[in-house]
Amino acid sequence: MFEGQDILEFTDRFRDDLSCLSYLADIKWSEGYSCQKCGHEKHTIRKKNLARDCNRCHYIESPTANTLFHRVRFGIRKAFTIVFEMSATTKGISSQQIANRFSISPTTAWTFMHKVRNAMKSSETQLMEGEVHVDEFVYGGKERLKQGRSFDSKKKKIVVAVELNDNGKVKRTYFKKIEDYSAKSLVGIFEAHISKDADVLTDKWSGYKPISNEYNITQELSDFGSSMKQLHTIIHQVKSWMRSVYSWVHKEHIESYLAEFSFRINRSIYKQSIFHKLIERMVKAKPYSYQMIIVST
Ligand SMILES: [Zn+2]
Known part of the structure; x- marks a missing residue:
């Protein structure tokens, strides 16, 4: 298992295609x-490409x-x-x-x-527990410093949840795209990521009222974000990250x-194993083609 984030250790370990193929195998x-x-x-291993x-x-x-990694045309080492x-x-x-x-x-x-x-993408098997905060935000178009929900159809609407640790720091966060702010849309993030035992704050x-029949929700008057500071920091970070790295993020x-x-x-607390985990997931995932990326959206 390759550990750490050192680029020289990485290039030493994966110095040619064969060392990458061996890792995958x-x-x-x-x-x-x-x-x-x-x-x-029973099988024979081909020396050239480690095929069985x-x-x-x-x-x-x-x-x-x-x-x-199936049919990656530019070579496994680059991949x-x-x-x-x-x-x-x-x-x-x-x-x-x-590309450059x-x-x-x-x-x-x-x-x-x-x-x-x-x-x-999350496997949606590890539900968030303990203290969880939920809110929505919009991305794209002009920002307005106004409280309340935006009903501008050009903006992308997203619901976000954060799980806090005992020190009040963000442990995990998940997002889901929503079409509107109805309970039917908002419940998606609860079903995918939040335990019914969690203490949820909105x-x-x-829109959260009907969901509180099944989940443990406390609703507090929002005070321009001060009651859910960690969550609003995450929203701010994700927005500026998307704005700086991906000048235009397609709604799909x-x-x-x-x-x-x-x-x-x-995974930031497991930085050592983050690369290995990702390779592992890529080996176990089903092939996903350009056509599928376009169609599935
Ligand atoms: Zn056979």
Whole structure:
């Protein structure tokens, strides 16, 4: 397992395609090999690319097959380095920057980065517990320093939740795109990320009322954000991050960018293993093509 964020250690460890393929193979077959076609377990490893050649039916499976590294045309080493960059930097990188630094086309960079973001998406299995604050914000268009909800249809509406630790610091955060501020829309983030035992704080918005039948919600009069300071700091950070790195975030893709932001915040206490975790998720994820990125949105 590769640990840490040191770029020189990284380039030493992943000095050629074979060392990257070997890393993928170790993760992919960590529980042993069994042929995709016939289930046979005996195999021969091809020296050239570490593909497994089934001894019975001779079906050949490469370490990248059926992973998010499938058919990466610019080489596995560049792909690994892009994942490392995306996992290590707290600021995020635009696909144009990646295109320039890795000599690939902006579309290729954009597509691959979306695959990485797809792997960054929450598995929605670890619900937030304890003190959780929930609010919404809008992104895009002109900002107004006015309290209340924006009903401008051009703006992207997002609901956000933060889980606080015992010291009142942000432990984890999740976002969800919403179409409107109805209870039906707002409940999505609760179902995906919040435990029914959590102590949830929201403002007085009526949309949260029906949800309090199932969740433990306290509604407080919002005082220009001072009652939910940590949450408003997160909103401020995510907005300025998206504004600086991704000059234009398409409405359809906003959740992917928010997943990237959450992934880094939520894993910031496990910085040592962040790269490994991401590679692991990319190996276990199903292939995700350019067409699928366009269509699924
Ligand atoms: Zn076989």
